[in-house]
Amino acid sequence: xxxxxGSAPRPAVTVLVADxxxxxxxxxxxxxxxxxxxxxxxxxxxxxxxxALAQRPAMILxxxxxxxxxxxxxxxxxxxxxxxxxxVIASAHSMASDRERFLAxxxxxxxxxxxxxxxxxxxxxxxxxxxxx
Amino acid sequence: MSWTRHLVRRALPFAALAVILxxxxxxxxxxxxxxxxxxxVVLVVALQQNRGESLAVAVIAAMAVLFLPLATGHTSELLxxxxxxxxxxxxxxxxxxxxRHMRDAASAEQRxxxxxxxxxxxxxxxxxxxxxxxxxxxxDGTWIQVNExxxxxxxxxRHELLRTTVSGLTSDEDRSSVEGALGLLRTGDITHWSADVxxxxxxxxxxxxxxxxxxxxxxxADASLLVQATDLAARRRxxxxxxxxxxxRQALITSGAVATAMPEVLDALRTYLGWxxxxxxxxxxxxxADGLVGRVVQSGxxxxxxxxxxxxxVDAGEVVGVIELTSDRPRAPxxxxxxxxxxxxxxxxxxxxxxxxxxxxxxxxxxxxxxxERSPIGIARISADGELLEANPALLHMLDHDEExxxxxxxxxxxxxxxxxxxxxxxxxxxxGITDGSSVQVRAATGAGNWLWLQLTATSIPDxxxxxxxxxxxxxxxxxxxxxxxxLAESLEAQRxxxxxxxxxDSTKSEFLSIVSHEFRTALTGIQGFSELIRDGGLEAxxxxxxxxxxxxxxxxxxxxxxxxLDLDRMESGRMTMRTADVDINEVLSEAISRAVPSAVTxxxxxxxxxxxxxxxxxxxxxxxxxxxxxxxxxxxxxEGGTVTLSSRVxxxxxxxSVTDTGIGxxxxxxxxVFERFRRVRSGAAQSxxxxxxxxxxxxxxxxxxxxxxxxxxxxxxxxxxxxxxPLTPEGAGALxxxxx
Numbered sequence: 001x002x003x004x005x006g007s008a009p010r011p012a013v014t015v016l017v018a019d020x021x022x023x024x025x026x027x028x029x030x031x032x033x034x035x036x037x038x039x040x041x042x043x044x045x046x047x048x049x050x051x052a053l054a055q056r057p058a059m060i061l062x063x064x065x066x067x068x069x070x071x072x073x074x075x076x077x078x079x080x081x082x083x084x085x086x087x088v089i090a091s092a093h094s095m096a097s098d099r100e101r102f103l104a105x106x107x108x109x110x111x112x113x114x115x116x117x118x119x120x121x122x123x124x125x126x127x128x129x130x131x132x133x
Numbered sequence: 134m135s136w137t138r139h140l141v142r143r144a145l146p147f148a149a150l151a152v153i154l155x156x157x158x159x160x161x162x163x164x165x166x167x168x169x170x171x172x173x174v175v176l177v178v179a180l181q182q183n184r185g186e187s188l189a190v191a192v193i194a195a196m197a198v199l200f201l202p203l204a205t206g207h208t209s210e211l212l213x214x215x216x217x218x219x220x221x222x223x224x225x226x227x228x229x230x231x232x233r234h235m236r237d238a239a240s241a242e243q244r245x246x247x248x249x250x251x252x253x254x255x256x257x258x259x260x261x262x263x264x265x266x267x268x269x270x271x272x273d274g275t276w277i278q279v280n281e282x283x284x285x286x287x288x289x290x291r292h293e294l295l296r297t298t299v300s301g302l303t304s305d306e307d308r309s310s311v312e313g314a315l316g317l318l319r320t321g322d323i324t325h326w327s328a329d330v331x332x333x334x335x336x337x338x339x340x341x342x343x344x345x346x347x348x349x350x351x352x353x354a355d356a357s358l359l360v361q362a363t364d365l366a367a368r369r370r371x372x373x374x375x376x377x378x379x380x381x382r383q384a385l386i387t388s389g390a391v392a393t394a395m396p397e398v399l400d401a402l403r404t405y406l407g408w409x410x411x412x413x414x415x416x417x418x419x420x421x422a423d424g425l426v427g428r429v430v431q432s433g434x435x436x437x438x439x440x441x442x443x444x445x446x447v448d449a450g451e452v453v454g455v456i457e458l459t460s461d462r463p464r465a466p467x468x469x470x471x472x473x474x475x476x477x478x479x480x481x482x483x484x485x486x487x488x489x490x491x492x493x494x495x496x497x498x499x500x501x502x503x504x505x506e507r508s509p510i511g512i513a514r515i516s517a518d519g520e521l522l523e524a525n526p527a528l529l530h531m532l533d534h535d536e537e538x539x540x541x542x543x544x545x546x547x548x549x550x551x552x553x554x555x556x557x558x559x560x561x562x563x564x565x566g567i568t569d570g571s572s573v574q575v576r577a578a579t580g581a582g583n584w585l586w587l588q589l590t591a592t593s594i595p596d597x598x599x600x601x602x603x604x605x606x607x608x609x610x611x612x613x614x615x616x617x618x619x620x621l622a623e624s625l626e627a628q629r630x631x632x633x634x635x636x637x638x639d640s641t642k643s644e645f646l647s648i649v650s651h652e653f654r655t656a657l658t659g660i661q662g663f664s665e666l667i668r669d670g671g672l673e674a675x676x677x678x679x680x681x682x683x684x685x686x687x688x689x690x691x692x693x694x695x696x697x698x699l700d701l702d703r704m705e706s707g708r709m710t711m712r713t714a715d716v717d718i719n720e721v722l723s724e725a726i727s728r729a730v731p732s733a734v735t736x737x738x739x740x741x742x743x744x745x746x747x748x749x750x751x752x753x754x755x756x757x758x759x760x761x762x763x764x765x766x767x768x769x770x771x772x773e774g775g776t777v778t779l780s781s782r783v784x785x786x787x788x789x790x791s792v793t794d795t796g797i798g799x800x801x802x803x804x805x806x807v808f809e810r811f812r813r814v815r816s817g818a819a820q821s822x823x824x825x826x827x828x829x830x831x832x833x834x835x836x837x838x839x840x841x842x843x844x845x846x847x848x849x850x851x852x853x854x855x856x857x858x859x860p861l862t863p864e865g866a867g868a869l870x871x872x873x874x
Contacts, residue, residue, distance in 0.1 A: 023659035023683050030666065065651065092654035093647065113654050114661035117669075 012038035013128045014055065018048035018071065019063040019090070024113070028061060028090075028120065035121045037128075045069035052078045052085065058128045059086040061111070061120075064093055064102070072105050079106055086127040090115070146178045146190045154197040164198045164214045168221075171198060175221050179228030187232075191225025194218075266362035272319040272348070274299040274312075277357060286342065286364050288334030299346070299360055304331040304339055311344070318348045318358060329365055341365035374473045377405030381477050385484040390492055398481060399456065406470060408458040413446075415454045426455045435471055435478075442466045444474040448482035456481070511587075511608030517601045519548055519564050531587075531610050533580035543577070547587065551575045563589075564604075574611060586615040648811045652694055652826065656687040697827040701810070704834040711752040711838060718746055718788050718859065721753060722779045725760035733768040733777075736794075741780035746788055750862050755835045760792065762828045763855045767794035770853070787841065787858035798849035807845060808833045832857075 015037045017028045029039045040057055042048035044066045052060055052074075060078070064071040075087050086109075089102040094112035102110045111123050150171065157167040171194040179187035195218030202210040260267050266283030270276050276295050284291045287302055300311040307330035314326040325347035331339040345361040380401030388394035399411035414420035421427050425443040428436040433452050435444040440463050446454040456478065466474065505512055511528030515521050521544040524536055534543045551573060552562040563573070572590045579585060588611045596602035663680040666672065672680070703709040719742045726738050760779070767777040775795040782789055799807060811826035836843045840860045847853035 021655055021658070023663075023687060024655070026683070027659060027662040027666075031662070065655075092651040092658065094650070094654060095647065114658040117662060117665050 012036065014038040014040060014057040015124055015128070016040040016042060016048065016051055016055070016057040016060040018042040018045070018051075018060060018066070018074065020044055020066045021063070024063065024090075031117050031120055032124060035124070037124065045071060045074035048074045049077045053081055056082070056085075059088065059108075059124065061088050061090050061124070062107075064089060064091040072102070075106060088123055088127065090120075143182075143186065146174055146182075146186075147193060149174050150190070150193050150197055154200065157197075158201060161201075163210060164201060164217055168198065168217045171217075171221055172224060175225045176228055179225050180232050182229075184229040184233060187225050187229040188222075191222050194225075195221045266342075266360075266364070268294075268299075268360040268362075269349075270299050270346075270358040270360050272315070272356060272358060274301070274315050274358075283360075283362055286340060286362055287332055288336070288338075288340070299358070302332045304333050307331055314346060315358075318346060321348065321356075324348050332362070341369055343368075370467070371469065373405045373407065374469060377401055378473055378477060380405055382480065385480065389488060389495075391485050391488050394484065394488070398477075402456065402458060402474075402477070406458065406473075407460075408442075408464070409461045410459045412457045412459075413454060414457065416452060420455060426457055429455045435466075435474055437466050437471075439463050439465070442470075442474065444478045446478050446482045446485065448486045453482055453485060511610075513544065513606045513608060515544070515604050515606060517564075517603060519545075522603060528608050531579075531585070531608065532577065533583075538580065543580075547575055547577045547589075550577065551589070563591075574615070584612075585610050586612045645810065648826075649694075649698065652811070653691060656691045656694070659683050659687040660691075694827070697831060701827055701831055701834065704831070704838065709834075709838070711755065713750050713752055715748045716751040716753045716756060717748055718756070718781055718790060719744070721756045722760055722781060722790065724757055725764050726779060728757075728761060729764045729768060729777075733764075735773040736768055736771050736775045736777050739776060739778040741778060743780075743782040746781050746783060747861055749788055749859050751839050751859060752835075756839070756859070759832045759835050759857065760790070762832050763792040766828065766855075767792055767796060767853070770794060770796035772796065775852075783861070784858065786861050788861060789856060789858050791854055791856045793852065793854040795852040798851055799845065799847040799853055800849055804845060804847055808843070 013036075015032050017025060017032070017039055019025050019028070019041075020043055025041050025043070029041060032039045040051050040055055042051050045068050048060065048062065048066075048071070049069075051057075060075075062071040062075055066074075069077075071089060071091070075089070078085055078087065087107055088109045088111050089105075089107040090111040090113060091098065091102070092113040099110045099112070108127060109123055111120065153167055153170045153174070156162075157164070175187065175191045175194050178190040182190075198214050198218045198221065199211070202208070202214045260280045261282075263280070264282055266280065266286045268276055268279035268283050275298050279291055279294050281291060284294045287294060289297075300308055300315060303311045307328075310328065311330060314323070314328070317323045318326060325345065327343065327345040330342055330344050332342045332344075334340055341364075343363040343365050345363075347359045347361075348356055349359050350356050381398050384394050384397035384401055388397060395413050399413055402408065403411040414426055416430070420430065422430075425436050425438060425441055429443045429445050430452055433445055433447070435442065437443070440461070441457060441459040442465075443455050443457040445452040446456060456474075458474075505525050508525060508527055511531045512525040513521055513528055514523040521540045524539050524544070529536060529539060532539065532543055548563050554575065555562050572588050574586055574588050577585050577587050588609045590607040590609075592605045592607070593601050594603050594605055660683075663684050667677055667680055667684075700709070722740060722742060726740060730738060764777060764779070771777060771794045777795075778791075778793045780791045780793070808829050810830040833843050836857045836859070841858040843855065843857040845853055845855050
């Protein structure tokens with residue numbers, strides 16, 4: 001289900017979106033695919049870890065409040081296996097202290113929900129390099 | 134010369150004999166004629182000369198008598214001459230013997246007379262020398278002879294006294310008895326008499342005298358009286374002084390303090406020594422700087438004037454006061470009185486120091502005793518081996534024991550309790566661990582059975598050798614302190630808890646805010662993102678529809694969130710008003726089912742309602758909200774084809790309502806938290822189920838506002854049962870009883 005742009009001339013840059021909220025999943029998938037990325041979806045923390053280790057996406061957009069293990073724990077486990085994996089925490093926990101907390105936990109960047117679509121694309125591009133369109 | 138006279142006197146008789154012989158020879162007279170002459174010579178010599186001489190003269194005379202007859206040859210005359218010579222010799226012997234006897238008798242008589250004279254002289258000297266008035270009087274009382282002491286005693290010369298009589302000098306009061314005695318002595322009815330009488334001096338001053346009269350037998354009517362008069366004034370004064378010093382000592386001994394002793398001392402001195410007034414001047418009082426008292430202070434010795442005497446009260450050589458004795462008539466202290474007063478001064482001084490020391494000691498002792506007796510702190514004196522020696526009243530009162538019980542059981546119990554506690558905490562026992570000033574606290578039971586906290590503070594009292602003799606233990610009832618401190622600790626704990634609660638509340642509040650903002654932002658993420666997509670255009674029509682649906686759902690969710698939050702806030706702050714009316718619970722349950730059915734096509738509904746359930750008092754809309762929420766949850770968490778069952782029945786005074794599903798159930802670690810806000814079960818199959826997270830919190834509030842309770846039973850994979858109770862009205866309960874009856 002992730003491989004939408006299978007016919008692209010070069011293999012698309014893959015982004016893993018880990019979010020338990022279906023609306024958020026759909027929004028990100030729609031926006032990033034439109035921007036030329038291949039999008040993988042994980043609905044909770046454990047799935048996120050499994051997919052990240054198995055598929056090795058270019059980066060991960062990670063929600064925090066998820067059932068099972070939360071986004072921060074998932075990030076810790078992934079970074080333990082793949083230290084260079086760029087991970088952006090995208091959370092509705094958007095107080096200033098939260099941002100610090102996430103960066104301290106090892107996040108490469110933080111995207112506060114709700115977000116402007118352009119911000120989403122910009123932050124993904126900054127960590128993956130602009131996909132060829 | 135006397136030798137010459139002696140020779141002449143001794144030669145004279147021989148010359149006389151020679152003369153007679155010559156005359157006889159011349160006259161040629163017969164010896165008989167000359168014999169008387171010879172005899173005279175012999176007699177004279179024998180009377181005057183000693184025996185040897187008279188014999189010598191007698192022999193010569195005898196030879197002279199014999200000479201002529203022998204010389205003439207007249208033998209006829211020889212025989213008579215021999216006879217005459219023998220007579221002469223015999224006369225001489227006899228006479229000289231007689232003379233010797235006479236001489237011996239005369240010298241014996243002379244010696245006797247000499248002895249008498251000497252004896253008389255000695256007696257006279259003795260009579261004069263004795264310190265007793267002696268006199269000799271006629272039986273009628275006329276003085277014959279008096280000695281000098283008697284004259285002095287009665288204030289007269291011996292010559293003046295001889296002109297008076299024994300009774301003539303006696304005072305009027307005593308005179309008759311003296312005269313009576315004289316009468317009896319005169320008649321011989323009594324031989325002696327004695328009495329204390331007053332004799333009068335020439336100035337009419339009475340002299341106390343011990344008078345003794347004895348009849349001395351003489352020849353016939355020559356009997357006379359021996360009168361002895363002893364001066365009682367001296368003896369009385371000596372007695373008075375002896376009694377006075379005794380009284381002073383008695384006052385000092387029996388009286389503890391100077392203040393009480395001094396009046397008695399002064400009184401004794403005044404009365405026994407015969408002074409009119411006595412006064413004590415303490416050294417530190419306003420004592421006169423001049424006069425007798427001043428002189429005594431300056432000189433440190435007794436001083437006297439014509440009618441007063443003052444003597445120092447001395448302690449360790451220092452004048453600490455002066456006693457002054459005054460008289461109304463001229464009165465000088467006598468020698469022995471001076472000695473007595475000096476002695477008294479020293480004794481009184483010593484007494485003053487002793488009594489001051491004793492008083493200070495007594496005061497100190499009394500002070501300490503008072504502290505011991507009246508101290509509000511309990512004091513126990515215990516021996517080195519822990520035995521109670523003494524307990525003060527405060528301690529007995531504190532523990533409500535008498536001294537005997539205290540000693541035999543209460544005190545050992547206290548020590549035992551302490552030692553047990555010490556053993557538990559591995560510290561020394563009371564006696565082994567005792568150090569001065571250290572305090573321990575023990576529990577102790579009073580006689581009335583109350584329990585006290587006692588604080589024991591020990592002070593060891595060593596004996597003079599420094600060994601522990603006994604221990605003073607101060608015992609304070611610190612029960613109130615302990616209880617107060619316990620209460621304080623409790624209230625501190627409560628305060629701490631309240632603070633923790635406040636902090637928790639605070640953190641709960643910020644956690645709540647964080648969660649709420651998270652919920653809103655999550656909902657807004659879809660709304661904002663999809664509306665931005667739609668705004669930017671370029672979408673297919675079905676895309677727009679779908680995105681519009683997301684937006685609507687999230688907006689609706691935000692709306693419900695806001696509504697739930699406001700509801701909860703009103704309920705928790707007590708601002709939610711209930712519109713209470715009669716409610717048919719079964720009807721509420723049916724209503725909830727009918728509302729849920731259209732949107733819950735995948736589950737079956739069952740109802741198991743007790744038709745006898747009475748009407749309750751409640752807010753119908755709120756109760757429908759409760760049941761709808763529970764039904765909604767049941768539907769949400771039920772898989773397709775599940776069953777939701779609603780039941781009602783009476784349970785005691787409550788209506789018991791249950792909503793049971795066959796859904797996914799609640800994990801064990803979550804079940805305790807389902808009624809907390811934003812505690813949505815998100816694990817496993819529940820993760821995609823929407824909700825505000827406030828529904829069950831609101832449900833619980835509504836049930837509790839009705840006076841009921843709510844709880845849940847659940848098992849993962851088997852479903853959940855939410856039960857809640859609503860109290861029946863008394864009428865409803867009564868009606869139920871009737872129906873049952």
